[in-house]
Amino acid sequence: MKIKVFILLWLLPFAAIAQSDTASIFKIFRDTTGGRKAVNVHQDPLIRLMVDRDITINQRHRGIADGYRIQIFSSFGNDSRERSKDIRINFLTEFSNFDPVRVYSSYEPPFIKVRVGDYRNRHEALEDYREIVEKYPDSYIVKTRINYPELKAEE
Template sequence: MKRISCIIFLLFLLISGGGISAQISSEKVTTIFDDLQEPGFRKGQVIVNQSSAIRNLVGARMYGENVEKTDTETFLKVQGFRTQVFSGNNQRKSKDEAFRKEKEIKEMFPDVPTYVTYTAPFWKLRVGDFRSHEEAYHMMRLLMEAFPSYGKEMYIVREEIKIPLN
């Protein structure tokens, strides 16, 4: 039953492929399909038959609503990791502590982005925009060495991060 529903879904995608659109630049983009058509590529001959809609999508960037633009930069929002340095629920004291720790971290690591957020009732300080858990863990180890007193509160969190596109 699953096999039949998968085949029907794939047929639907092929039939409705005409509705797919992408922004295509005027310059020629070489794709894997073009490389496969060149003679002498490996030892055999490969013939690729697919609709032009699929060919146009290969290599095209389709960001949609995952792009955030500011006056100077454009960011891609994706799932990633950050190092959480602080979390507190004392309304006034936690806010001041989060911003104090952010300032200290900015002085030691000026190139690493920091984020102070308030999600009732917690003030949180998170550091970095990392694609992998390993990168976030490495930053956490650096922060623990630089600020040993913060160490017991630190851990890695999965969160939507911003990757600069410029």
């Protein structure tokens, strides 16, 4: 018990000094004259390089997030690319109000797939899916990476 009290009394002055040193550090950065003071930061050039690389990667992925699309076609074989183009053209003629930018053809070996829409959640995808499934009965909703769609303004 005596040892604990001794250690506590021995550490108490250091705690008080630490508090006063912290306050004095903040006084250094505070300017009472109203002017600005500059703080020079010296860092390794590799840190700047890593930060710039991170910014570039984030800009490249801007607007891409997890979401949903409706897959209307998937096939493999010699004629699958031509068939996917035909499906895409037929879809855009049948659903003329659909944005052609939101119709995607992709190759995921060995399949060529046609997916439509960019939906933030499954509920949004269900609204269009009900219409699309009438013309494309083999279609279904898939979770994938999407381009962030514009938010619709409510009237």
